[in-house]
Amino acid sequence: MYDFAIIGGGIVGLSTGMAIYEKFPNAKVVVIEKESSVANHQTGHNSGVIHSGIYYKPGSFKARFARAGSQSMREFCQTYGIQHEICGKVIVATKAEELPLLEDLYQRGLKNGLNIYRIVPEELKEIEPHVKGFGAIRVPMAGIVNYRQVSEKFAELIMENGGEIRLNTKVEKIHEASDQVTIETNRGTFKAHMIINCAGLHSDRVAASAGYQTDLKIVPFRGEYYKLRPEKRHLVKHLIYPVPNPKFPFLGVHFTRMVSGEVDAGPNAVMAFKREGYKKTDFSFKDVMDSLSFPGLWKMAGKFAKEGLDEYVRSFSKKQFTKSLQELIPDIQEDDLIPAPAGVRAQALKFDGNMVDDFHIIMGKRSVHVCNAPSPAATASIEIGKEVVRRIPVQSNLTNRISTIV
Incomplete structure (x- = not known):
């Protein structure tokens, strides 16, 4: 029997595991991850920016956690010797x-x-x-870091505290009872006093499996990038962003200098036809029907029809993609760009067609569900983990027990 079972081995799930051990050093924790390594999806396909929090509504979780998280992320990297740079x-x-x-x-x-x-x-x-x-x-105060390396260090610290990381383990069913939660997976059954759902692209499905129906639906948006050829990297010294379009919920194409020295250009944002659809050809009938049958998607599409069409044009036209980049750096030419790996953003939509514009955490009887944690979640991951643990009811028998174990 585990005290906590964390579903999802991305940066938020792993930071939550660390936060548990900071508050409950005697807890028994297992992280359940369906892939063969941690940080395999949103975290591993992240642009690597340490965000400042400038874009977000004052007082929101995103604004507060990005600001605090940029500081705690820098301190973490300094403590453990993880390469990063506060380039601005x-x-x-x-x-x-x-x-x-x-x-x-x-x-x-x-x-x-x-x-x-x-x-x-x-x-x-x-x-x-x-x-x-x-x-x-x-x-x-904006910076750059490799969030996969950060996540691997989080996982290492969890295991040093006695926690377990179970890879290649896919959650199939969840049964939440009054005294425990049973998690059925392809590699056996786990029992825990509490589960924490940090499943990212599948967080809404995990919540539903545990018996919690929400008015939210995760819709995957693929962010497609190019890289600058090495001989053109001198065109970008720091991080370069446009003024975001207030009518569109994405930041627009920009330039990101990575800790590796490479320079990413992008992303555009188009709906993916698979929740882990990193290529244009990736397709899942289940995922597509899940998105298309959700009324909120069609309502959002109606609001942003022109902007959405522009994103699709850029997706299939390198020339148009280049034109967008030339608004910032006129010297950029098509031949300066080479294809780069894409990322997929797990964006929660509401029935009314609005995007959930803040981090969203749902409390269950014996579960916590992080149901919306897109950018800047990597920057804010340490703070999100602390917030999740803060919400664990202190009056529960579980917290009383693991706080007093010798």
């Missing part, structure tokens, strides 16, 4: 009409307690000589 980023207004939006974003960043500042085109040229812009925001 610029958010650029590429058109004069974007300057009011840039000012709104600047004010939001100040409300979120960030040490950011406005810069004029001449200052922008000093930071990013090849970027064209009418003005920008300098965000010094």
Whole structure:
């Protein structure tokens, strides 16, 4: 019998395991992961940015946890010698009409307690000589890291505390009773006093399997990238972002310098036809029907028809993708771009067609379900883990027992 069974070996599940041992050092923990390694999906396909929290609604979990998480992530990397760099980023207004939006974003960043500042085109040229812009925001605390390496260290620390990581183990059924939870998998049955659902792209299905129906549906969106050819990497010194379109819930194509020295360009955002559909040809009938039968998807599609069509055009036209990048760096040419691995974002939608715009945690009787944790979840992972553990009822027999074991 385990005290806690965590479903999902991505960065959020693993950070939750660490947080459990920080609060309950005597707990018995198992992490159940269906893949052959940890951090195999959203975490392993992450752009690697340590976000500041500038974009998010003041007071929201995303805003608070991204700000705190950027600090705790830096401290973690420093403590364990994980390569990272606080390189900073610029958010650029590429058109004069974007300057009011840039000012709104600047004010939001100040409300979120960030040490950011406005810069004029001449200052922008000093930071990013090849970027064209009418003005920008300098965000010094943004950085880069390899989140797969971070996750592997999280897993190592869990095992050092006596926890178990069960790989190649797929959850098939969950039975939540009054005194325990039974988890049936392809590799046997596990029993735990409490489960924590950090299943990412499958978090809504795991919640349903445990008996919790929500008004949310995970719809997968594939983010497609290119990389700059090595001889063109000098065009990007830091992180370069556009002013986000307030009518569209994604940030737009941008440039990310990785800790490896490579430079990613993208992503666009299109609906994937498989929850783990990293290629255009990946298809799952079950996943597609799950998405298409959800009314919220059609309502969202109606709201963002033009923007969504533009994303699909970029998906199939390298020329159009390049044009989007040229708004930031005019010197970029089609031949400068080579295909790069895509990522898939697990985005929760509501029945009304709105995206769930904050981290979303559902409490069960003997379960906690993290049902929406897209970007900046990797940055905020340490803080999300602490929040999940904070929500475990302190009056329960479980917490009383594992707090007093000698």
